[in-house]
Amino acid sequence: MSQTATVLVIDDEPQIRKFLRISLGSQGYKVLEAGTGAEGLSQAALGRPELVVLDLGLPDMDGQQVLRELREWSQVPVLVLSVRASEVQKVEALDGGANDYVTKPFGIQEFLARVRALLRQVPQAVAEESAPRFGPLTVDLAYRRVTLAGEEVALTRKEYALLAQLARHPGRVITQQQLLKDIWGPTHVEDSHYLRIVVAHVRQKLGDDPTAPRFIVTEPGVGYRLIGPEQA
Incomplete structure (x- = not known):
C-alpha cells in the first residue's frame, strides 16, 4: 500500500x-x-x-x-x-x-x-462494494436503500435484512439456517416458514418470478443466492 x-x-x-x-x-x-x-x-x-x-x-x-x-x-x-x-x-x-x-x-x-x-493489510484495489448492482437492482448497503430501475423499493426491516445479506455475498448460496440466525436470532434457526414468507414478499416487490428468477434463486433444501440477470 x-x-x-x-x-x-x-x-x-x-x-x-x-x-x-x-x-x-x-x-x-x-x-x-x-x-x-x-x-x-x-x-x-x-x-x-x-x-x-x-x-x-x-x-x-x-x-x-x-x-x-x-x-x-x-x-x-x-x-x-x-x-x-x-x-x-x-x-x-x-x-x-x-x-x-x-x-x-x-x-x-x-x-x-x-x-x-x-x-499493509489492505489490497491495492478496494474490493468492498458499498452499493452492489445486480442488473437494474441496486442494494445500497451504506444508506440501506434499494432501487429497481432507478425507483426506490420500500422494504420492511426483515425484508431489507434478507436482501442485504444476500447482496453482501453475490452468487454465493447462504443457507436457510444462516439467514434465520442472522435475521431472527439463534433461537429461530428451525423456523424456515419465516424465511419463506419474507423471501416471497421480497420477490413480489422486485417483480421476481421464482420459476424464472432474475435476482433471488432458491437452492432447494439449502438456501438462497442473489444473482444478476447475466448469471440467471
Missing part, C-alpha cells in the same frame, strides 16, 4: 483532527475528516477510505454504534482512538470489528506505525 492511501478521521475534537491531518499529511496520506458519527458513515461510503480512525466519544452516536453500522457493509480497517482505556471498552471495540485500539493521549510515532501496519 502506497502512502497515497486515504485515511478518514472521525473525531469531534477539531484540534485532534487538525493534529492528525498534519501528521498524516506529512507522511503523504490523503485525509478526510468528520466530526460526527453520521458524517463519518457518509464519508466512509462516499470517500472510500483505505483506513478509518474512529473516536468513540462522538456527539450524535457512540463510536461503538458507528463501528457496528460500518461493519454491516464494509471491511475497511478501523483504528479506534479514544480516551476510554478500560479493558472492557477495548474488548467491545475489537469484538465489534475494530482492527486496533490506541488510547489518548498517544505518541504520534506509535500511531503512525500502527497506521502503516493496518494499511
Whole structure:
C-alpha cells in the first residue's frame, strides 16, 4: 500500500483532527475528516477510505454504534482512538470489528506505525462494494436503500435484512439456517416458514418470478443466492 492511501478521521475534537491531518499529511496520506458519527458513515461510503480512525466519544452516536453500522457493509480497517482505556471498552471495540485500539493521549510515532501496519493489510484495489448492482437492482448497503430501475423499493426491516445479506455475498448460496440466525436470532434457526414468507414478499416487490428468477434463486433444501440477470 502506497502512502497515497486515504485515511478518514472521525473525531469531534477539531484540534485532534487538525493534529492528525498534519501528521498524516506529512507522511503523504490523503485525509478526510468528520466530526460526527453520521458524517463519518457518509464519508466512509462516499470517500472510500483505505483506513478509518474512529473516536468513540462522538456527539450524535457512540463510536461503538458507528463501528457496528460500518461493519454491516464494509471491511475497511478501523483504528479506534479514544480516551476510554478500560479493558472492557477495548474488548467491545475489537469484538465489534475494530482492527486496533490506541488510547489518548498517544505518541504520534506509535500511531503512525500502527497506521502503516493496518494499511499493509489492505489490497491495492478496494474490493468492498458499498452499493452492489445486480442488473437494474441496486442494494445500497451504506444508506440501506434499494432501487429497481432507478425507483426506490420500500422494504420492511426483515425484508431489507434478507436482501442485504444476500447482496453482501453475490452468487454465493447462504443457507436457510444462516439467514434465520442472522435475521431472527439463534433461537429461530428451525423456523424456515419465516424465511419463506419474507423471501416471497421480497420477490413480489422486485417483480421476481421464482420459476424464472432474475435476482433471488432458491437452492432447494439449502438456501438462497442473489444473482444478476447475466448469471440467471
